[in-house]
Amino acid sequence: MTLMIEPTTHASPRPYLTIKPSAGWQAINLREIWQFRDLLTTLAQRDVKLRYRQTALGVLWVVLQPLLAAGIFSFVFGKVAKLPSDGLPYFIFSFAGLLAWNAFSSTLTKASGCLLQNANLVSKVYFPRLVLPLSTVFSSLIDFAVALVLMAVLMALYHIVPGVGLLLLPVWLALILMLAVGAGLYTSALTVTYRDVQYVLPVLVQFLLYASPIAYAVSAVPSHLRMVYFLNPLSGLFEAFRWSLLGTGHLAPGEVAYSAIVTVLVFLGGAFSFKKMERKFADVI
Amino acid sequence: MSSNPHKASGDIAVSVRGVSKSYSIAHNSVKHTMVGEAIMHRLKNPFAREEHETFWALKDVSFDILRGDVVGIIGRNGAGKSTLLKILSRITEPTAGQIDLYGRVGSLLEVGTGFHPELTGRENVYLNGAILGMRRPEITRHFDAIVAFAEVEKFLDTPVKRYSSGMYVRLAFAVAAHLNPEILVVDEVLAVGDAPFQKKCLGKMHDVAEKEGRTVLFVSHNMTAVQSLCNKAIWLQNGAVLEQGAADSVVPRYFNVGIGKMTDRCWDNMNDCPGNDKIRVQRMSVRPHGVNSGGVVTVHSPLVLEFDYWNFQPEAYLNLSLQVYNKNGINVFNTFPTHEADWYGKPFPRGLYRSRCYIPGDLLNDGTHRVELFVIENQGTLLFHLEDALVFDVEDSMEYRGAWHGEWAGASRPHLKWHTEMVTPSEQTPSQSGLSMLTA
Numbered sequence: 001m002t003l004m005i006e007p008t009t010h011a012s013p014r015p016y017l018t019i020k021p022s023a024g025w026q027a028i029n030l031r032e033i034w035q036f037r038d039l040l041t042t043l044a045q046r047d048v049k050l051r052y053r054q055t056a057l058g059v060l061w062v063v064l065q066p067l068l069a070a071g072i073f074s075f076v077f078g079k080v081a082k083l084p085s086d087g088l089p090y091f092i093f094s095f096a097g098l099l100a101w102n103a104f105s106s107t108l109t110k111a112s113g114c115l116l117q118n119a120n121l122v123s124k125v126y127f128p129r130l131v132l133p134l135s136t137v138f139s140s141l142i143d144f145a146v147a148l149v150l151m152a153v154l155m156a157l158y159h160i161v162p163g164v165g166l167l168l169l170p171v172w173l174a175l176i177l178m179l180a181v182g183a184g185l186y187t188s189a190l191t192v193t194y195r196d197v198q199y200v201l202p203v204l205v206q207f208l209l210y211a212s213p214i215a216y217a218v219s220a221v222p223s224h225l226r227m228v229y230f231l232n233p234l235s236g237l238f239e240a241f242r243w244s245l246l247g248t249g250h251l252a253p254g255e256v257a258y259s260a261i262v263t264v265l266v267f268l269g270g271a272f273s274f275k276k277m278e279r280k281f282a283d284v285i
Numbered sequence: 286m287s288s289n290p291h292k293a294s295g296d297i298a299v300s301v302r303g304v305s306k307s308y309s310i311a312h313n314s315v316k317h318t319m320v321g322e323a324i325m326h327r328l329k330n331p332f333a334r335e336e337h338e339t340f341w342a343l344k345d346v347s348f349d350i351l352r353g354d355v356v357g358i359i360g361r362n363g364a365g366k367s368t369l370l371k372i373l374s375r376i377t378e379p380t381a382g383q384i385d386l387y388g389r390v391g392s393l394l395e396v397g398t399g400f401h402p403e404l405t406g407r408e409n410v411y412l413n414g415a416i417l418g419m420r421r422p423e424i425t426r427h428f429d430a431i432v433a434f435a436e437v438e439k440f441l442d443t444p445v446k447r448y449s450s451g452m453y454v455r456l457a458f459a460v461a462a463h464l465n466p467e468i469l470v471v472d473e474v475l476a477v478g479d480a481p482f483q484k485k486c487l488g489k490m491h492d493v494a495e496k497e498g499r500t501v502l503f504v505s506h507n508m509t510a511v512q513s514l515c516n517k518a519i520w521l522q523n524g525a526v527l528e529q530g531a532a533d534s535v536v537p538r539y540f541n542v543g544i545g546k547m548t549d550r551c552w553d554n555m556n557d558c559p560g561n562d563k564i565r566v567q568r569m570s571v572r573p574h575g576v577n578s579g580g581v582v583t584v585h586s587p588l589v590l591e592f593d594y595w596n597f598q599p600e601a602y603l604n605l606s607l608q609v610y611n612k613n614g615i616n617v618f619n620t621f622p623t624h625e626a627d628w629y630g631k632p633f634p635r636g637l638y639r640s641r642c643y644i645p646g647d648l649l650n651d652g653t654h655r656v657e658l659f660v661i662e663n664q665g666t667l668l669f670h671l672e673d674a675l676v677f678d679v680e681d682s683m684e685y686r687g688a689w690h691g692e693w694a695g696a697s698r699p700h701l702k703w704h705t706e707m708v709t710p711s712e713q714t715p716s717q718s719g720l721s722m723l724t725a
Contacts, residue, residue: 020378035418036415036418038421042416046404049404120399125374
């Protein structure tokens, strides 16, 4: 039995909020995300605070991790495999690459898992869901900042002076993070229904590491494969990133423009797909 | 708090129009959570649509709530209460219909959502506040009040994993209670926490409504709390509004009508009666019995179970046996009439019999109970067995509860005699100062 209710005539002029079923593609409510900006930063703070709690070395890990990774790279790829490094000492060459790579891979990995990790929030509280993947950028940025200071120290030790290209570094970083979040938006939403994504993703990330100029210089790629190689938007971005820092490699405007366009498309596609799948999250997760 | 800028009677706060919510349940457990499975299924059945059953958690629900109303949403498990709250708090979308909200909604569907055990009390207040949609300066402004309400001043910089469960719940509720939304949506928070905490929560919700003129929607299974807190009630059944109105009139009817599913079963045609060629049960019933019954079965009501049955054998040594199970499937008791001198162990001639079993009041706890019937011959041979002979609900009661509003534990709920006396007078009591401070 349902009660019929007469239309109310004394209602306030307009509702503060109207809830009704949505269909198809939705606009992204930037104003609302702005209203929840404190949640964005608080979640990022939480992630950073929690990461090194109950560890003996604490924040030191932010410094140690990239150094250890670059050390291993130097031994395996520089010493054993003797991969080319544009004439630079292999250690600083790979460290610069890893700087960009870590920003990308940690953002993508964290963004992909963020909905599942915060499943209790998603099913119990309302907030713009986009806040969760977006907040992962902040903690990646903190790691990046620490590693960048380390990079500056290393460059001073190796007597490398960056050129004016350094000014473009924030642009490359922004594009790299945008690509990571864009892909992460899509994978995180997909993970809600298909947990397979969390098993496929590490393999894919591993593949991308070797398909991008991190451990080796682009010169190692046979020239007839370059076209295919630069289809990976990361190749152009990482190459540009290292060019800005160390002044090596080649900066082809066409490749960079292609990467930038793909990045923007991936980001917008990710954001709108996320928004479209979002309404099922609480029911499915 | 004396001025009441928000309270203008007749002002609408929430308007719900024809809201429905369906979930589709895949048939034959063909539910793919693996991409591979889904792809294989698609490849094998390229044109088959997956068979889904649509389950309507809410069906065409409409109601209005006025500003300053405290509304209890009542109904049995699965009636759609939680779904309604989830839609109102925008966690999930309705399938159809529309809700207009005239004010900011704060919802508390679970105490301590988003609390992280490794973070300190202070950090969690900010985190939880942000999750609930508060701005940082807003939290800072209410910080002292939150901490005072939760009584955790000394432990602000301790990770909440070291908190007692009472402190944890107090802090979580305190944050939500200071959210100051125009419309507060609360789900069953009283199920947790100790009695003083529950009292405090009820008091706070009362203040929010009464003094500040805010609107409260409150889901509870606990009619005591609903009656003491709410002025209106909405009764949901199978996803639809069954009744709404003043809490004082809806709640008692919920008590009465809500009773049970199989409390009186009768078969007119002999062949339809459950049984066999030796025994057939014609009628079974459970009802309150004694002076102040009035049709309601509460935890205090004495009950009588009645069975009318035909015996088709000439001289059968019969006895009935009953087992009563509670909502958790626990066997509360087993009984058969060993001390019924007239019949037990004596032969039953052919004919119709009526056996009654009297269950005293203050024995069963609240909730649904199921009676299993056994008909035994020669004190050992099972003639007939009926698993769900009777199913009935025992309602909670407001009496003898003290300040406790939560779930009453235990399979039985006896009203036991207690006796306390002072053994040592106060002047001889040893001092405990400096010892007991930490056990909050």
